[in-house]
C-alpha cells in the first residue's frame with residue numbers, strides 16, 4: 001500500500017450557491033485497485049471525480065496524479081486519467097472504431113490502429129467496429145464510452161455510476177469487464193448506488209456523506225469491523241411476544257414469531273450467545289435449528305450514513 005497513483009489532499013469545494021460539496025477530503029488510491037466510492041444522492045461523489053478530472057475547479061486542496069500536481073502539470077495529469085461520465089453522450093452517426101480513434105487523438109496521442117484494435121477486442125466491440133453508435137444497445141454504448149475513456153491509455157479509469165439503469169445481466173457483464181481491466185493493470189475508481197456492486201467488486205470502499213469521507217478501508221475489513229452478526233434461532237413453537245426475561249437482550253421476532261433473531265458483535269469478547277441459550281433453556285423455549293449471518297455492506301452503509309455526526 002505504498003504507491004498511490006492518486007493522492008487527494010484537503011480537497012474542498014464550495015459552489016457559488018454556498019453549498020459545501022466537499023469538506024476537506026483526503027484520499028489515496030493505490031495502483032491497480034478497484035476503489036468504490038459510495039454515498040447517497042448529493043454526497044459529493046461527482047464533484048470529487050469532476051475536480052480530479054479537471055472539469056470542476058476546487059476551492060482549495062491538492063490532487064497528485066502519479067506524483068504530479070493536477071493543476072501545475074495539467075497535461076501530464078489529464079493524460080493519465082480516463083473518465084466515463086454518468087450521462088452517456090455519443091455521436092449518433094459515428095461508427096465505433098472511428099469515435100474511439102478520434103478520442104485518442106483528442107489527447108494528442110499519435111494514431112495507433114493496432115492499439116485501438118486491441119482495445120476494441122478486449123471490450124468485445126471488434127465485431128461492432130463499423131456499426132454507428134445509434135444502432136448499438138445501451139450496454140454496448142457503455143462499452144464504447146469505456147473504450148473512448150481508455151483510448152489514450154490512462155492509468156486511472158473513473159466510472160461514474162457505470163451500471164445505472166442497466167439490467168442485472170449487463171451489470172454482471174460490466175463487473176467482469178471491470179475486473180479484466182484491473183487485471184490488465186488499470187486502476188478503477190467507481191461510484192455506485194448499488195451497494196451490491198461495491199460488495200461484489202471493490203478491493204477498497206470509501207463512504208462519502210455530506211461532503212465528508214466518513215470511512216475508507218478494505219472492503220473485507222470494513223465488513224468485519226463494522227458488520228454485526230445475527231443469530232437466527234428457528235423455534236420449535238411460535239412465540240407471540242418476546243418473554244420479559246429476554247427483554248434486556250438485543251432480540252427480535254421474525255417470520256410470524258417462528259424465528260428469534262439475536263444481533264451480536266462478533267468481535268466482542270463475549271457475544272452473549274451462551275447466556276441467551278441458557279435463558280432459553282430455563283424458559284423451556286425449544287428450537288429446531290440455528291444459523292448465523294453477517295450484515296451486508298448495505299447494512300453497514302446505512303448505519304454509517306445515518307449515524308449522528310460529530311459537530312465541527
Ligand SMILES: Nc1ncnc2c1ncn2[C@@H]1O[C@H](COP(=O)(O)OP(=O)(O)OP(=O)(O)O)[C@@H](O)[C@H]1O
Nearest residue numbers: 015017019021039040041042043044045046047048
Ligand atoms: N454546479 C453546481 N452548483 C451548485 N451546487 C452543485 C453543483 N453541482 C453539485 N452541486 C451540489 O453539490 C452537492 C454534491 O453534489 P454531487 O453531484 O457531487 O453529489 P453526488 O454524490 O454525485 O450525487 P448523485 O449520487 O446524486 O450523483 C449537492 O448538494 C449538489 O446539489
